[in-house]
Amino acid sequence: MTEALDLKTGASPARRLSAGIGAQIRAFVRTPINVVLLVVLPLVVVEGYGVAMAAFPQLPFVDTGTLAEMGRVNGAIYSVAFFAGVLGLFQVISARQADERLRICGYSRSELFASRLITVALGSLIITGAALAVLWWNVPPEAPLFAFGALALAALVYGLIGMLVGAVLPRALEGSLVMVFLVDFDDFLSSGLLDIDSPILPLFPLHFPHKLFRSAVFDGSVALGNAAAGVTYVLVTGVVALLVYVRLTGNGGELA
Amino acid sequence: MPNIENRVREGDANLADSHVLEGVELSKTYEPPWPDWVPMGRRVGVLEGAEITIDAGEIVGIVGENGAGKSTLMQILVGALAPDAGDVRRSGQVGWCPQEPLLYDRLTVRETFRLFGTAYGMDDEAIVAARDQYADRLGFAEFLDYRIDHLSGGNRQKINLSVALMHDPDVLLLDEPYTGFDWETYLEFWELTEELTERGTAIAIISHFVSERERFDRILELADGRLTDVTDGGPKDAASADPRGVSADD
Amino acid sequence: MTASGRRFRTTFEMGLREYARTPVLLGLVLFLPAYFVGIFIHVLPTSSLPIYVPGSGRMTVQTVEIYGALLVPLMGALIGGIAGLFVMLSATDADARLSIAGVGPVSLLAARFTLIVVAGLAAVGVSLAVLATAFVPEAIVPFVLASLVLAVTYGLLGTLAGLLVSRLAGVYLMLIAPMLDVFFFQNPMIDDGHWLSTLLPGHFPTAVAVDAAFTGSVPWDPFGPILAWLGVAGGVAALAYYRTLRT
Numbered sequence: 001m002t003e004a005l006d007l008k009t010g011a012s013p014a015r016r017l018s019a020g021i022g023a024q025i026r027a028f029v030r031t032p033i034n035v036v037l038l039v040v041l042p043l044v045v046v047e048g049y050g051v052a053m054a055a056f057p058q059l060p061f062v063d064t065g066t067l068a069e070m071g072r073v074n075g076a077i078y079s080v081a082f083f084a085g086v087l088g089l090f091q092v093i094s095a096r097q098a099d100e101r102l103r104i105c106g107y108s109r110s111e112l113f114a115s116r117l118i119t120v121a122l123g124s125l126i127i128t129g130a131a132l133a134v135l136w137w138n139v140p141p142e143a144p145l146f147a148f149g150a151l152a153l154a155a156l157v158y159g160l161i162g163m164l165v166g167a168v169l170p171r172a173l174e175g176s177l178v179m180v181f182l183v184d185f186d187d188f189l190s191s192g193l194l195d196i197d198s199p200i201l202p203l204f205p206l207h208f209p210h211k212l213f214r215s216a217v218f219d220g221s222v223a224l225g226n227a228a229a230g231v232t233y234v235l236v237t238g239v240v241a242l243l244v245y246v247r248l249t250g251n252g253g254e255l256a
Numbered sequence: 257m258p259n260i261e262n263r264v265r266e267g268d269a270n271l272a273d274s275h276v277l278e279g280v281e282l283s284k285t286y287e288p289p290w291p292d293w294v295p296m297g298r299r300v301g302v303l304e305g306a307e308i309t310i311d312a313g314e315i316v317g318i319v320g321e322n323g324a325g326k327s328t329l330m331q332i333l334v335g336a337l338a339p340d341a342g343d344v345r346r347s348g349q350v351g352w353c354p355q356e357p358l359l360y361d362r363l364t365v366r367e368t369f370r371l372f373g374t375a376y377g378m379d380d381e382a383i384v385a386a387r388d389q390y391a392d393r394l395g396f397a398e399f400l401d402y403r404i405d406h407l408s409g410g411n412r413q414k415i416n417l418s419v420a421l422m423h424d425p426d427v428l429l430l431d432e433p434y435t436g437f438d439w440e441t442y443l444e445f446w447e448l449t450e451e452l453t454e455r456g457t458a459i460a461i462i463s464h465f466v467s468e469r470e471r472f473d474r475i476l477e478l479a480d481g482r483l484t485d486v487t488d489g490g491p492k493d494a495a496s497a498d499p500r501g502v503s504a505d506d
Numbered sequence: 507m508t509a510s511g512r513r514f515r516t517t518f519e520m521g522l523r524e525y526a527r528t529p530v531l532l533g534l535v536l537f538l539p540a541y542f543v544g545i546f547i548h549v550l551p552t553s554s555l556p557i558y559v560p561g562s563g564r565m566t567v568q569t570v571e572i573y574g575a576l577l578v579p580l581m582g583a584l585i586g587g588i589a590g591l592f593v594m595l596s597a598t599d600a601d602a603r604l605s606i607a608g609v610g611p612v613s614l615l616a617a618r619f620t621l622i623v624v625a626g627l628a629a630v631g632v633s634l635a636v637l638a639t640a641f642v643p644e645a646i647v648p649f650v651l652a653s654l655v656l657a658v659t660y661g662l663l664g665t666l667a668g669l670l671v672s673r674l675a676g677v678y679l680m681l682i683a684p685m686l687d688v689f690f691f692q693n694p695m696i697d698d699g700h701w702l703s704t705l706l707p708g709h710f711p712t713a714v715a716v717d718a719a720f721t722g723s724v725p726w727d728p729f730g731p732i733l734a735w736l737g738v739a740g741g742v743a744a745l746a747y748y749r750t751l752r753t
Contacts, residue, residue, distance in 0.1 A: 037675055045682060052690035055699050057556070071690075082681050090674050173592040174531050176677040180584055181538045184685045189549060194569070198549040336602050350606070358603040362527040363520055374516040375607035377509055403527070419607075 016107055017115055024091070024119040042079045042131040049075030050138065053193075065218050069139045073217055074191045076131040077210055080155040082183040084124040088162025089175045091116050092245070096170050109246045116245075117238075120163060124155035135217075142220030150212035150222075153230045157205045158183065160237040167244045208233060275347070276458045277333060277427050279308040282342035283481070284328055302328045303339070304481030308460075310427065315449060315459045315471070319486075320478035326462045327355050329478060330431050333460070348426025349376070355431040355462075357416040361405035365396065365415055368404060369422065376423035383422070390418035393448065394441055410436035417445070421452075428452065428459045446471060513609045517617035525621070535589075539581040539629050543636040546573055557694040561717040561724065571641045572695070575719035576688060578633045578649070579712055582657030583684035585629035586622055590664025591676045593618050594747065605751045614751070615744050619662070626657025641719075649718035655732055656711035660684055662739035663707065669746040688712055707735050 028034050053071025065073070099112050107115075128151045132141070141147035162179060169175045182205075189196060190206040192214060201207055208230035215221050284303040302325035310316050320326050331337035333344055334352040359368055366387070373383030391397040394414040399407060404415065413436045420428060434442050449459055449471075461472075469475065469487075476483045507515070525531065550570045557572050559565050605614055630653045634643075643649040663683070667676040687708035691699060694716045703709055710728040718724045 034672075034674065037678060041678060041682075045686075048682075048686050049690065051700055051702070052686060052693075055696040055703075056693065057695060057697070078682075082678065086674060086677050086681070169530065171528075171530070172673060172677075173588070174528075174534055176592075176681075177531075177534050177538060177585070177588055180588060180677070180681045181542055183681065184584070185542045185545065188685075188689065189545070194573075195551045195553060196549050197551065200545075200549065335606055352603065352606055354603065356599075358600045360520065360524055360600050362524040367520060367523065371516055371520045372604065372607050374513055375604055375609045377608055423607075 017111055017118075021115050021118050021122075024095075024115065025122070028119070028123070037083070038127060038130060041083060042076070042127065042134045045079035046072050046075035046131060046134045047138075049078065065139070069218075070191075070193065070214075072135055072139050073214060074187065074193070074210075076135045076151060077154050077191075077206060077213055078183070078187045079131050080124065080127050080151055081158040081187060081206060082179070083127045084120060084155040085158035085162040085179050085183055086176070087123045088120045088159040088164075089166040089179055090162075090172070091120055092163045092166030093170050093172055093175060096166075110242075113242055113245045116163060117160075117241075120159040121156060124159045125152060128152045128155050139217060141217040143216045143222070146216035146220070146222045147213060149227075150209050150216050150230070153212065153234060154206055154209035157209065157230075157234050157237055160234065160241045161205060164237070164241045164244060167241070202229070205233060205237070274311045275309045275345075276312050277308070277310040277347070277350075277460070278343075278345040279306060279329070279333055280343045280345070282306040282308075282329070282332055282339045282344070284325070284332060284337070284339050301481060303332070303342075305342070306478065306481060306483050308333070308476065308483055310458045310460055312426070312458050313453050313456045314473045315453050315461070317469075317472040317475040318460060318462045318478060318483070319464065319475060322464065324478045325481065326464075326478055327431055329483075330354075330429050330460070330462055334429050346427060349423060351420040351423065351425030351428045353417050353420035353428070353430040353433050355435075357404075357412050359404045359412070359415065359419070362403055364401050364403055365391075365407070366400045368415060368419065372419045373422060378423055386422040386424075387418075390414075390421060393444055394418060395444075408436075410438060410441070413437065414441065421448070424457075426457060428457055430459065431462045432464070433461060510610055510613050514613040514616050517604065517609055517614060518620050521617055521621050522624070535585055535625060535628050536632050539585065539633040540636045543574070543577050543581070543633050546570070546577060547637070547640045555695060557716075557720075558697050559694060559716055559720045560713045560728075561721045565720060567720060568641070571719070572716075574637045574641045575643060575649075575716055576693070576712070578630055578637060579653040579656045579708070579715045580684055580688045581633040582626045582630045582653045583660040583688060583708065584680070586626040586657030586659075586661035587664040587667075587680035587684055588677070589625035590622050590661035590743075591668045591673075591680050592664075593621060593661075594665040594668025594743075594750070595673055595676070602751050611744075611748045611751060615747055618665075618747070619658075619740070619743075622661035622665075623654070623658055626654050626661060630654050630657060643715075643719040644722045645718040645724055647718075648724040649715050652711040652714035652718060652732070655736060656688075656708060656715075659707045659711070659736050659739050662736070662743040665743040666739070666746055669750060684708070707739070710735070 050068045050072035053074075054068035056067045095116060102112060103109060128148060132144070132148055132151055135141070161182065165175050165178050169178060186204045186206045188194075189201065190204050190210040192210060208226050211226045212222060212230055215223060282303050283305055286300045286302060288299070306329060308329075318326055318329065328337065330352075331354075332339045334350055335344070335346075336352070360371070363371065369383055369387040373386065378386070387400075388397070391400060394417070396411055396414050399411055404412060407415070413433070417430070417433050420430065434445050437445060453459060472487070474485060474487045477486045547570055550573055553569050554566050555569050555572055556564060556566050601614060601618070605611060630650060634650065634653075660680070660683070664676070664680050667679045671679065687706045691703035691706055692708045692712035710732045714724055714728050714732070
């Protein structure tokens with residue numbers, strides 16, 4: 001069916017993919033509040049965390065940077081995670097029914113997933129750049145490229161989680177509630193601001209990105225084990241999101 | 257006996273005796289919330305000094321091309337939207353059947369009648385009587401315990417219309433009221449409007465096509481922000497298309 | 507019962523019924539706070555931290571106690587904020603029709619705001635119930651009151667966000683604001699907070715909640731500014747809501 005339509009329309013998968021991504025980027029940019037958020041959110045969150053944490057007494061288990069610096073570092077991770085997460089959620093929710101129609105028009109399920117994913121990934125990379133730039137203002141990272149990579153990992157993992165939540169729970173209110181809780185608590189528990197030693201912590205999506213980002217910013221080092229674990233986490237989340245998404249677009253938008 | 261004569265009016269003292277609804281010099285422009293140099297969104301002028309009067313017992317058709325501003329006009333007449341300039345004078349109670357049903361998705365049909373009936377100030381007995389009357393006439397009695405979001409488009413439209421009619425209003429403003437109706441319901445709708453106008457109810461119906469001109473007392477065309485009486489002429493596109501929103505092939 | 511009282515009752519009842527028919531949402535409002543308070547209790551270290559309690563000065567308390575005491579108002583603020591946001595987002599549609607049908611703006615507002623109170627109450631109640639397995643605040647009534655007031659205040663701010671910004675931006679706001687406010691700016695580990703912290707909606711409710719958690723008696727004076735915040739947020743939100751019904 002898809003191939004027949006290909007012959008009829010003469011559209012290659014690459015052309016359809018770029019058309020899909022282009023449409024979504026235009027829709028995003030044409031909502032001015034989104035563009036404003038992209039600039040303002042990292043600034044407010046990174047500086048807000050920095051200012052708030054500066055007033056804390058020095059914590060004995062925090063041995064890297066001052067608390068104000070730690071606050072800004074956490075703010076950067078938090079801002080990219082929630083921006084990408086909520087973006088992923090709304091991408092899937094708003095596109096759900098249209099995607100089903102696009103599939104009938106000739107897009108394959110994997111093309112649809114890829115176009116959503118690439119849009120979320122692009123958004124993740126842009127917010128990562130913005131957050132790193134804001135952080136650099138007061139806390140120049142020791143290893144900027146590694147810092148960018150770790151931050152992008154945090155954004156990507158939450159972008160995918162957002163897509164997953166949107167696919168399983170395709171209602172804005174319910175999905176938002178889940179994202180709010182996930183991001184807030186994951187960020188807080190993974191932040192290194194509490195002296196937590198629990199075996200369940202590595203299961204939190206931001207656990208490895210937080211560790212990687214802190215070491216890249218403060219020491220300029222990267223622990224390969226943490227990097228591998230972080231990348232694996234993203235890949236596994238990506239596969240799960242793909243499977244769920246494909247199942248949904250092939251089943252009239254229903255999971256079961 | 258016409259219901260209008262029986263009811264205590266909460267109407268506008270400036271309203272001429274014969275008119276139950278008057279729109280004077282109505283203007284409306286949709287503007288983006290940012291200055292013109294921002295390349296997002298654009299200014300759209302919809303109404304520019306539109307004038308309308310509707311009398312008791314009259315049925316008026318309002319036609320116009322897509323995007324001409326028919327729904328905006330109706331929202332202004334009903335009070336859901338404020339005009340930039342101009343004045344609306346109403347007399348008695350208004351019933352509004354919007355183009356989009358604007359109902360609560362997760363309430364049942366029965367609960368929807370209770371909610372809107374209470375809003376209109378009806379007592380429980382009157383609500384049940386009105387509900388059962390329209391359920392019987394428009395044919396949705398078996399769906400009373402269905403949620404609104406579980407109804408078909410046509411049945412949802414029946415509820416939308418019945419909610420506008422249930423309090424026996426003096427003025428009825430209906431925006432594409434028969435979209436999705438089957439033929440029997442469509443005929444029943446016109447029978448209902450005839451009964452209502454005989455009792456003195458004023459009715460304005462928005463439709464992109466008016467194919468059965470004889471059913472209307474007057475037809476107004478909205479174009480370039482103004483209304484023109486085309487009762488004796490005929491709107492440019494008064495084709496023989498089916499007014500229920502289905503194509504001739506269906 | 508007066509006509510407006512009947513309209514309020516029916517509108518509120520139907521609002522509740524609507525929410526009761528979204529089992530996933532109900533489940534989330536109850537499950538999420540319970541789950542995350544449970545996780546916090548489970549993973550927080552058994553160390554102690556020095557904190558500043560408005561009524562008693564410096565104290566040393568268990569980590570789980572202080573974060574537990576902060577979690578309850580935070581849960582209320584998060585759930586209240588999101589509930590308020592979505593009440594406003596859905597208001598522009600059917601509520602406008604209901605308003606034209608005859609439900610006065612005051613009855614409609616009261617019915618919608620009461621829903622936010624119910625959501626806040628559920629979040630605070632569930633969080634407190636789970637927290638009670640590890641820590642019970644000294645003065646429960648002012649603790650719950652302060653947490654609930656914060657939930658409603660954020661609920662009202664959520665309704666404002668729903669009007670002023672898009673759905674996406676509103677979710678962002680309601681995600682960051684309570685967390686930054688309650689967990690960071692109002693954290694009792696801070697002796698001398700940033701001047702900004704006193705201007706935030708979480709300042710007085712969190713101070714009362716911390717006081718109530720660790721001392722038996724709580725002064726009533728902070729309730730003045732708390733109610734002032736609530737009144738201003740309510741007034742502005744009411745005005746904004748009213749405008750959506752008639753524009």
